[in-house]
Structures are given as C-alpha cells and as structure tokens.
Amino acid sequence: MRHDWSEPRARLHEIIFEADTPAGRRFDLWLLLAIVSSVVVVVLESVASVRAQAGTTLRVLEWTFTVLFSVEYVLRLVSVQQPLRYARSLFGIIDLVAILPTYLSVLVPGAQSLLAVRLLRLLRIFRVLKLAEYLRESAVLARAMRASARKIAVFLLVVVTIVVIVGSLMYVIEGEAHGFTSIPISIYWAIVTLTTVGYGDLAPATTVGRALAALLMLTGYAIIAVPTGIVTVELSRANVQPVSTQACPSCGLGAHEFDAVYCRHCGAKL
Numbered sequence: 001m002r003h004d005w006s007e008p009r010a011r012l013h014e015i016i017f018e019a020d021t022p023a024g025r026r027f028d029l030w031l032l033l034a035i036v037s038s039v040v041v042v043v044l045e046s047v048a049s050v051r052a053q054a055g056t057t058l059r060v061l062e063w064t065f066t067v068l069f070s071v072e073y074v075l076r077l078v079s080v081q082q083p084l085r086y087a088r089s090l091f092g093i094i095d096l097v098a099i100l101p102t103y104l105s106v107l108v109p110g111a112q113s114l115l116a117v118r119l120l121r122l123l124r125i126f127r128v129l130k131l132a133e134y135l136r137e138s139a140v141l142a143r144a145m146r147a148s149a150r151k152i153a154v155f156l157l158v159v160v161t162i163v164v165i166v167g168s169l170m171y172v173i174e175g176e177a178h179g180f181t182s183i184p185i186s187i188y189w190a191i192v193t194l195t196t197v198g199y200g201d202l203a204p205a206t207t208v209g210r211a212l213a214a215l216l217m218l219t220g221y222a223i224i225a226v227p228t229g230i231v232t233v234e235l236s237r238a239n240v241q242p243v244s245t246q247a248c249p250s251c252g253l254g255a256h257e258f259d260a261v262y263c264r265h266c267g268a269k270l
Helices: 007-017 022-045 048-079 083-088 090-097 100-104 111-128 132-174 183-194 207-223 226-237
Strands: none
Touching (some): 007 048, 048 083, 048 090, 048 100, 083 090, 090 100, 132 183, 132 226, 183 207
8 A cells, every 4th residue: 555655654653553464564563562561560660668678770670661661752743744633543642651750750850650551551452463343343332332321421410400309308317416417428428329329437327318219229229230231322323334453654643443444533544
C-alpha cells in the first residue's frame, strides 16, 4: 500500500502501529515486556522491605522505563499524519498518562505509584497477537454500551431519587440519636443498603426504621439486575462486522472493518 508521505515516516508507522509485519510484531512484543516489567518495578517499590534494600535500583529502572516510553510516545506522534488526533485518542491518552506520574513525582512525592495505569497499555496485546475476534467482540460490547447509555442513565436517575427519598425519611425517623446525623449521611446509608453492600457502620434502631430498611433491601434485589438486562438486550441486537488489525496511518486508530477503505475516525485513506 502506497502512502503520500515520506518513506522513513511510513516505515516508522509500520513498525510502531502495524502488528502484521515481523518488525512491528517484534516492536510490540518488546513493548509489552517493558510495560509488564515497569509495572513490576512500581509494585516492588511499594513494598517497604524491598524499597529499603533496592530502592535506588528500582528508581533508576523506573526512570529508564519512563524515558523509553516518552521516546516511544514522541515517535508515535511523529509517525502519524495527524498527531493531535492520535494524542486525543484512547490509546494516545493512555500512553501520555502512563509517563506523566514519574515526572509529577518530582513535584508530588508518591505520584509514581499511579504508574500502575501502564497496565492499560496491555490492551495492545489484542492487536499484537492479531486476535481479531477479540477486537470484534470488544466492538460489539462498545456498541451495546452506547445503545444502553440513555436507558441506564434513566435507571440511575430513578436510583438516585429512591436513595434521596429513603435517606431523608431515615433522617426523620431515626435522627441523630441513632447515628443518622444528617441527610447526606442517611443517603450514604441508603446507597449501601440498596446495593446490598451492608457495611454495618449505620443501622436503624426503631421498628419503623427497620421496616423501611427491609423494604429498601428488597428493592435493591429487585432492581440490581436491571442494568444487566438492558445491556444484554442491546448485546443481542448488536451486529458488528469482523474487524482487522490495520492501523490508520493518519491518526493511528485500529480495529477497522476488513473492507474499509477510509478511517472511520479521521477519514484518511487506509
């Protein structure tokens, strides 16, 4: 496939974004190994005994991985025709967030612990291993979630209404004497009870309060399956064509349909 941009840039894009070539596959496999290794370093550094013995080494490794990922991020921006589009994409944001904590740790001690977000970059394994069926299923799930968004939003509005009303009633019924010191605290109790979590830090003491709590518990069991049912219906309706692992040379977006000629995001020719 011919591109109307420079050959070195095209070759760089092929290596970084395409997993169908030997060079691209090797690059992505080494990248995944580096991601896993960097997360292991962060996890080990959080253990006090390990940090006391090898803290300096772990910090050096952490900065080494960060520099490597920073260079990789810049190369990704350079290799696409529209860098800003890639920077605003899901993977672009993940790539940026994966390197920021180390730099922030210079100003905010402990921020490097957020580097565990690098695990999100392992999503690239679907493309690396060319598991197109997994890409297809993720597209089905994404479409079902989008189709369910409005219904779930209405459902959540109903839930919020219920917990506000019940929380207010419990504040009136139980009062400060039994731990319900404010309406927000009572609403917190209602959320914990409705979701059947039941921490036990607050509990009604009066007969009326317990009756209301029992009703709220039964309501929780009755409505807890509603979001699942909504998404299940949309999943049964979803119909997504098989997708390929080809990445757009302009914005870097992947998971296009096999017969796609143009990128669904930026419109560039594939």
